[in-house]
Amino acid sequence: MKALMTTWLAAMLLMVGSLAHAQANLTIEITRGSDRATPVAVVPFAGGENLPEDVAQVIHDNLERSGYFAPLPRDAMIEQPSESGEVRYRDWRALDVRYLVVGRVSQEGSGYSIQFELMDVSGERRMLGEVLTTPQGQLRKASHHISDQIFEAITGIRGAFSTRIAYVTAQGVGDDMQFGLYVADADGRNSQQVLSSVEPILSPAWSPDGGKLAYVSFETERPAIYIQNLASGQRVRATSFEGINGAPAWSPDGRKLAMSLSKDGQPEIYVMDVGSQDFQRITNSSSIDTEPSWAPDGRSLLFTSDRSGGPQIYRHDLASGEQERLTFTGNYNARGRFAPDGESIFLIHRSNNGYQVARQDLDSGRLVVISESRLDESPSVAPNGTMVIFATQQGNSGVLGAVSADGRASFRLPSAQGDVREPAWSPFLN
Amino acid sequence: MQLKSYARTLAVALSLAFVAGCSSSGGTQDGVMDGSRDGAAGTGTAGSGQISGSRMGDGAGQQADGRIPQQRTIYFEFDSDRIRSEFEPVLASHARYLRSNGNARVVLQGHTDERGTREYNMALGERRARSVERFLGVQGVSPSQVEVVSYGEERPAARGPNEEAYAQNRRVVFAY
Structure with a gap:
């Protein structure tokens, strides 16, 4: 018995210990490109053959996935320069390419040196040029960093390719299920397990510094909110009141956690x-109040309430205590999340087409559906506001989907096994 | 079944030990504020003693109706927490059992189908379980014997985006 206990304990420690590498990587399938995407070309980097990562390809994929860019296929390139001096602008103009990325990779010690340049083709001008060194095993990370710089140089918007996503996996049915909490790079690669349990895990939420996740776990057969440090694996149980302990949401300063508790009778x-x-109790009604989310300035909270009958989204002003209903289109609007600029919210809207991700402009009140399936859930906005990741269905499996904030471009991140759901996009991480 | 429940209890105990171990700074909030019943921080299984201090000695009538009723799941209409009339006899049989077995404890597990948002469904599942809890209360079952836990859409009984699966998933389970 004692030996058994020890084994179990060891297993538990492993489960929630420092991030364990586990094969739950997600792959990417572009489902729709934007018709407004800017044509660019990312030339294969000289010296990049036979390296563990194809730097130019990672940049190409990142730019394409953003919906802002339509990278030229490699086989359409008539030349492959590796530095600005070799570029014949007229040839690229003929291919309709507006921006061009060239570079080279070379071994340096045990790591690599990467040189890259970004050119404005019509202006025949170099916009960016840099050399960076990167340790072994970090080529992909460096490629994301370069993608961020290129994205910002052209669009003026900070790139979010170096960010991460958290998500929940589930397999099985009824009493026989297995749940996992993972974090991975924003492109679905490099996944690491944070927690594994036979009881449900849901609602992961990143702390604003990107160092911790708050989430709900049923591992005691009751829901409780935990806060886990991602680097050390250490965690605390934040709340375990009777009833629902749900929907944790960090304040922008990281000092507070909004949540839904039903210890007083209803959530x-x-x-x-x-x-x-x-x-501090925020709502006081005989209805359901849940799914809180902070405004970027920390001065107000969104939440879902069915006080008007069906679920609608409300805003609570923390200074005045006033509560205002925000959504009026249709009879089901839930789980609102602010865009980083605070000017619009993303939410789940039910129409005749099912449950979909929608964006509502706060000034005009106009609501636009931006996802396409019938069972979409859990929208989470990239920290630069350009993309929304959400849970959707493909066949009978739950997969992650992403759509550009304007709804024009979309992609999916299917998993090899089980359902993937509850994505949470991290803040900027450096 | 037996083994599974044993394993779960063990896992719960161990995970608690672990959590306690890594929160030595006293950072846990175990729900004791406001004097609310603490459903999670204790030993995990329902009826393990922390729920009520007033149950001692009310185990009389143990023999009156000694067996847990066979049917332990009832189903609901879409977006509804109303007890369907066809399930009232099922609830009445559980009420009889609980009344005559004062030591018995039941967890009412509320569930929803997969449509809609997860945390809102958590609230809807709780509403269903509370509807059953009220029904049992009206039938004279002591509140100390009943606990409500919502699983929302997290533990579907059937898979698939179709009405047949949805109907099986909108349920409350009596877990003794």
Whole structure:
């Protein structure tokens, strides 16, 4: 018995210990390109043959996935320069390419040196040029970093290719299920397991510094909110009241956690001070109040309430205590999330076409559906506001989908096994 | 079945030990504030003693109706927590059992189908289980014997985006 206990304990420690590498990588399938995408070309980097990662291809894929760019296929390139001096602009203009990326990779010690340049083809001008060194095993990370710089140089918007996503996996049915909590790079690669359990895991939420995840786990056969440090694996149980302990959401300063607790009878919104563990009750109604989310300025909270009958999204002003209904289109609008600029919200909207991701402009109140399946859930906005990742269905499996904020471009991240759901896009990580 | 429940209890105990171990700074909030019943921080299985201090000695009538009723799942209409009349006899049989077995404890597990958002469904599942809890209360079952836990859409009984699966998933399960 004692030996058994020890084995179990060891297994548990492994489960929630420091991030374990596990094969739950997601792949990417572009489902729709934007008709407004800017034509670009990322030339294969000289010296890039036989390296563990094809740097130019990673950049190409990142730019394409963003929906902002339509990279030229390699086989359409008539020349492959590796530095600005070799570029014949007229040839690229003939191919309708607006921006051109060239570069080279070379071994340096145990790592690599990467040189890249970005050119404006019509202006025949170099916009960016840099040499960076990267340790072994970090070529992909460096490629994301380069993608971020290129994206920002052209669009003026900070790139989000170096960010990460958290998500939940599930397999099985009824009493026989297995759940996993993972974090992976924003392109679905490099996945690492954070937690594994035979009981449900849901609602992962990144702390604003990107160092911690709050989530709901049923591992005690009751829901409780945990906060886990991703680097050390250490965690604390933040709340385990009777009833629902759900929907944790970090305040922008990382000091508070909004959540839904039903300890008083029905789910109400509370704000917990993470340091002092003091609670402030935000809602007081006989209806369901859940799914809180902070405004980027930290001054108000969105939440879902069925006080008007069906679920609609409300905004609570923390200074005045006033609550205002925001959604009026249709009879089901839930789980609102602010865009980083605070000017619009993303939510789940039910129409005759099912449950879909929608964006509502806060000034005009106009709601636009931006996803296409019938069972879409859990929209989470990239920290630069350009993309929304969400859970959707492909056949009978749950997969992650992403759509550009304007709805024009989309892609999917299918998994080899089981359902993937509850994506949460990390903040900027450096 | 037996083994599974044993394994779960063990896993719960161990995970608690682990959590306690890594939160030595006293950072856990175990729900004792506001004097609310603490459903999670204890030993995990329902009826393990922390729920009520007033149950001692009310185990009389143990023999009156000694067996847990066979049917332990009832189903709901879409977007509804109303007890369907066809399930009232099922609820009545559980009420009889609980009344005559004062030591018995039941967890009412509320579930929804997969449509809609997860946390909102968590609330809807709780509403269904509370609807059953109220029904049992009206039938004279002591509140200390009943606990509500919502699983929302997280533990479907059937898979697939179709009405047949949805109907099986909108349910409350009596877990003794």
